[in-house]
Amino acid sequence: MSHQLPLQATDRVSTGLTGLDEVLDGLRIGDNVVWRVSDLDDYRRFVIPFLDSAADAGRHIIYLRFGEHPPIIDQHPAVRTITIDTLGGFESFTSRVWRLIEQHGRGAFYVCDSLSELLNAWATDAMVGNFFRVVCPFLFELDTVAWFALHPDRHSRMTLDRIRQTTQVMIDVHRHGEDVQIHPIKAWRRQSPTMFLPHREQDGRFRPITDSSDATRLQATLESERLHRQPLLDYWDRLFQEASRAVFEQDQAGMEDLQEQVLQVMISRDPQILDLARRYLSLEDLLTIRSRLVGSGYIGGKASGMxxxxxxxxxxxxxxxxxxxxxxxxxxxxxxxxxAFLVHNGLWPAIMRQRSEVGYLNEAPALRQAILTGQFPAEIRSELERLLDHYGQYPILVRSSSLQEDGFGNAFAGKYDSVFLINQGPPEQRLAEFENAIRQVYASSMNEDALVYRKHRGLDQREEPMALLIQRVNGRFHGRYYLPDAAGVGVSRNTFAWDRTMDPKAGMVRLVMGLGTRAVDRIEGDHAAVMALDQPTRQPFRSPDECYRFSQHLVDLLDLQEGRLDTRPLSQVLETTTDIPIAQLAEVDRAATARAEEIGLQGPIWRLTFRPLVQGSSFITRLSALLNTLEAGYQHPVDVEFTLHLNEQGEPAFNLVQCRPLATIGNSGPVSLPQHLPRNRQIFCTEGHFMGGNINQSIERVIRIDASVYANLTTSQRYDVARRLGERIRESGASTLLMGPGRWGTSSPELGVPVRFSDIAGIRILVEVSENAGDMVPDLSYGSHFFQDLVESGIAYVAVFPESEECVYQPDHLPGEVPPDNPDSEIERAIRVYHMPQWPLQVRADIEQQRLVCYRPVDPGQ
Incomplete structure (x- = not known):
């Protein structure tokens, strides 16, 4: 039963046809009117009287033109036509319409092209319904009247139902030759005994069909016509139905055309990725992907790359x-x-606030929190249940796979979350944890680092929807633990060679035992094994003691008993398991074993050097072949993530879990290093331990963290240093070299300075210095997400080891020091700033000689 509300005369709006006004009891301010037609001429013939009436009433009228069909309105003097591109995708189009509605404000009237035209650009019918669910309430809120058309036979029942639920007025139009009938389906807040009957048009009037016999005959005629139409399938389903038919019939011409159509709507918009996909993803492959896809749309960059x-x-x-x-x-x-998740939870207004210049960072925390508490549409939730049934109780990994992720030039490395699920317990618990993991990855799109990364790379106004890649975690059950034998990151170009005899084209690997989280992240208090593939046993250490010290001592794994991702000492893992292939990954430290036995501890003491794997198996040759093959296929250096499964003989099988184009700074051309440079002009020099190819940079500003002051600060004060440092970096656009003790970007302040990458994104060169104050040692972690950020941003990296004979380190020779703002503040005294705009420092590096030098070109005092 409809609730009648008292209406003012000003609330009423005419359709322009007296007879139609009588049927509907007129329109109301706020009405969205949807005309379901089989011929757009029937929509057009009702639009024109409405426009004339609205123009006579002095209304501001906008025609939103986005369809490929002939214009609904052609040069009406009272109408402003605004053309909107649909090909940019759902978010771009919806945001543009939203801003237009916002701009024109209250009381404007709108006429729109057929909503069915959006299928031609988006392919996915669900998004047509979501578009309407976003704009219809906004139009209602602003006291507008808006008209839409759609072809009902081109949409799914779900989309038609959602549009019906959202709109205020819906009218079906049926034509049989010259016989035109309208059938109001919905008219919110109004009612009459005959309003929702079919009405036959006669001489400008619309008379209800009150004879049940006539109504039955009309219904029979409509049903007869529907028998000759396609069933209610949306564009997406029809596309894949046609693709299955072409593959079954081996229709080669049809298969090529359909492959291209599917690539455009499911794989990517990036021309370079599309070119790869055309060569390597057949129509059969695409149908297999579709069979494993929940929902519709793109699978995202990470999934496509893999x-x-x-x-x-x-x-x-x-x-x-x-x-x-x-x-x-x-x-x-x-x-x-x-x-669909955003629309279902009413978050589009928040999205639009966040997309503004003012709200880009300010609105993100509230939106992130709203995503974390959102609910899933019923049709998505049921698919998630079926997906969990497929994986049983194997651990799974929920990974981000956004539209722009892992593309050429934009890796988004580490910017979005990945969540491990132990996937144990009753189905209801597993589904709840699965949904929470999805929310967490969705919400990570609002992380400040991700937003700053996008803005820094000019991507903040581009569509960036989040898809997910859900993978069975590769590994084995070891009692209460689950983990792979080993995992790593491989790069086909070693731009961090630490010896001049190494070939950068041979590539390198960053290898760990257990889950690959320790290979892709800078490990706090621990080290992955870094190997140049042409000299895998040559390490950047001076002694066996250093080799063991700077190795992996902790293992990331899934603890089935605790139900979470955890980190355990290698010794503890080996004590509680018996079937880990440790002899193929590690060597016995005989001296440490002897010392342990002297004090009554059982040995042996294992060190994860991976030499048995390197020297006793085909690991290196297979990884080299893998990287070479992928680089040839991509026609670009690549960065891969993989896990290893070792057989009884120690031979590895690879599981490739990620591949993306490797960001490279590249060579800047030949660089001449200064000869016979006086020592008093050298700031620092090093052999090896730098990244960025040939470097030739002028530096106008140096910001240095004084290790002697920093070492005496509390943990809280060290975070204050990181925050203040970000402010100092942003104070000036001068070319900046940032120098500090230990590891930049660490989450453990005792190991370095805990800045976020967004704080240092504008610098030119980053220097990590091994300082005697504390245990602040650079981490040669090329291949990690932090280093990916450096490379993508064009930031060169240098690790300085002052105790090394090949190194010179003289920070006291830096000229142009600026006094601290507050000399009494330990925070300010820890940050030393040097300005030299007239006499900029020079940083030069030659990758062939593996030498880098930072020096004063002249002595300012001379």
């Missing part, structure tokens, strides 16, 4: 990889599910 890379290996080097590449077991949550 699938393309696997097919490059299997297609271009099948003899090797058919036997040595483990099958993947991945599923995908499409980008449309992300938008």
């Amino acid at each position: 699938l393309i890379a696997r097919n490059i290996l299997l297609n271009d080097a099948g003899d090797l990889w058919q036997a040595n590449l483990e099958p993947h077991d991945s599923s995908y949550l499409g980008t449309d599910a992300y938008y």
